[in-house]
Amino acid sequence: MQEYACSTKCTWCDGCGDYGIWTALKRALVELNLRPWQVLLCFDVGCHGNGADKLKGYRFHGLHGRVIPFAAGAALANPGVPVIAFGGDGASFSEGIGHLVHGVRSNYPLTFVLHNNANYGLTTGQASALTWQNHSMNSSPNGIPERTLQSMDFIFSLAPTFVARGFSGNIPHMVEILKAAIEHRGFAFIDILQACPTFNHFATHEFLLEHVFDVREEEGYDPSDFERARATAADTSRRIAIGVLYQNEDIPDFYEQLVSRREKRTVSVEEVELREVTDLMTEFL
């Protein structure tokens, strides 16, 4: 854990769920025997993104909403380096929702962690697409006129190969699902519900603590059962399931689907050299 520590002081609010996620991330990497120089952590813009300089590892802090395609490009250039991307609900369900859709359907070999506090924290508390209706937020004092996006059902509609949900208040549990996600073949989506004591007064830490339950406690729960997973994930009316809700390791990831890369023993970063094109010229004679 010490290897990942750095001296930059955290700037999150007291009680912010990011502390839990940040801790769980470092622990998961350590338990997977991944040294800081062996990983690439990609952050979007938001409170979560302010974690980019609060730990070690090769890191990237990019443009708002655009972390997934950058991470995907990096992962495809060198599938030997685990790539973990992070985004808030603003980045992922508004600005960058298109990238999320295509990231899941492309099944890129990367992990995506959603820092889900149902608001735009860093810009001081506007509603996100995941904010509940009938709650007054910054810039929507009457509550939002839109309907809340059903995020889990939406994700399942994209035929994901790995869906997990976590809670920022349960670090050991988050460590487990992070590890499972990083080891997953393909795009691993983790929705981490986190408290935002400053701006989110509906899904508070207490609320989440009361409502989450480990899906392994449910009788006969089978994470390979897509329909059941979808229903379980989407139904948060009484309680909220956390854990690895769905996983399918039989689907090839995007890189494996590339016919051009089969038989390759090297990765793209090892292949940068001037190349012979005499053969390619012959069709133009």
Place this chain on the structure above:
Amino acid sequence: MSRISLKIVGAQGQGINSIGEIVAKGLKRTGYCVFGYREYMSLIKGGHSSYQIDVSNEQIWSSERTIDVLVTVNHHGLAQNFREVKANGVIVHNVSDWEWSEKDVQHAKEKNITAISLPVEEILKALQARSIFGNMILTAFLWGLLGVDQQLLKNLVKEEFGEKGEDVLQKNFACIDAALAILTSVAAIPKSQRSDFRIAAAVRGSNHSVSVSLPKPESAWKDHLLVTGSQAMGLGIVHAGCRLYASYPMTPSSPLLTYIADKQNKTGMVVKQAEDEITAVQMMSGAMFMGTRALTATSGGGFDLMTETISLNGLIENPAVVVLAQRPGPATGLPTWTAQGDLLLAAGSSHGEFPRLVLAVSDSQDSFDLIPEAFNYAEEFQIPVIVLTDKQVMEALWTQRSFDLTKAELRRGKLVMDPKELKKLKSTDRYDPDAGDGVSKRWLPGSDSETFCAQGDEHDAEGNVDESSANATAQMEKRMRKFKKLKDVLPEPEVFGNENANVLVVSWGSNKGVILDAVAAIRKSQNVVYLHYTYLWPLKTEKFEKLAKTAKRKILIECNYQGQLGMLLKQEAGIDFDERILKYDGRPFFYDELQNLLLKANS
């Protein structure tokens, strides 16, 4: 210089391109330099499109507006392109029931123009061939008119259509024979032909009135390549060691995506047809960051979407290469036409201030040569590089010498890959504000070394967010020092002609070819020196200032409304042009047109 122009017109979907490609290739293999120019519309079937081939035994890089031979597969060509035909020109068509107007007949008589109506329907019926074979009849007739070897055509047809099976092949050959038979026998032309035109059996040596005379072939051209600018650039991209290509289709950059995608199994490249341009440019950026060479290509509208990401690469000092294939804007504009309207966009886009390189290709040769250089500068300076091209370069058909594969260099700048050197690195080396020339060391994720953050906020030397005044100043100055160094190392623009000439012409991009052709043509009456810019930003003006001093007349030639290179030269060197030849109708400058404009500009 002896050159002729052939133009094939018809609706999209009628096979114009197939005819054009075969004829162009056949002529090249016979020993001619051909230059192909296509016009088409933003639709799939219908409209009116053209495939023009200019032919010479000497180097040519341009198209004429007036035509020696017009081949049209429908009546629209007869209506719309008739007046483009030169005196003594020939029209070949298949519209048996066409009625020429009195005016047209008079015009044709005055200009000694011949129209030949081929009985395509009759031939197809006799051969029991479907209408799609009609184009082969026209092609073969044109072939015969030019006096090109029949066997060469049959070989080409075999190459192009061989995989469609023996029956199809034999049908094609039968059509060819039938078409060529017409040429050798005037009697074969049905009486339904009007006697207003002189019907010519254009056989070499025959004493009939019209033939199309090609200059003598020059065998050196036979081994040249016939490539579009897209294909040339695609070859350059592969040659440069680019391993990942991400792009969203947008005319005129789409054929480049198609080419790269078609070759991916051979080259082993990772190819992603992205869901939008922001994805494409971000994926290229991530791949470059991880340490491979990656590229994206688009046109103006797509580039607009990429500008924030270019700003990102500027701040995190990540090498990036974006090809901007221009077409007329604004907005959707003229999707299938050409322009040079995005120079200022390329040079000035993206919020904030940071160094970038803008360069422009002008033909198939530098479409190939400049890609390795684009990557080299991107990696050496850790900056975004924008490669400008346009529909004219990308879609023209160029007769190109086989690319010299020994010329390119691979330069990766201060990239540290050696394990021993990596161990010595400190995280603060990555964005060290005191780095010489502003270029600090760079190393890749996965390297056993200290780590850093490629930070999109203003940052300190290791990528921690730092909002202090001192840091903001130091980092801005570090990055902008790169701009100064880049300007120092870039080559000056190229000079064609005598530096002491009276008339100085300045331009960039696709105008190069037509300017060289036009200047050569008017050489006897005009002494012109042409200054050609490849590197556009940073902009070097030393050569320009020197030539501007001695020239009596300074002429700017551009395919945009504002004279954008002229604006940059005025900004950087304080020098105005006497004359600006500006075209912004979606068409390139034509060989004959530009000669007239140059003569007028100097009068």
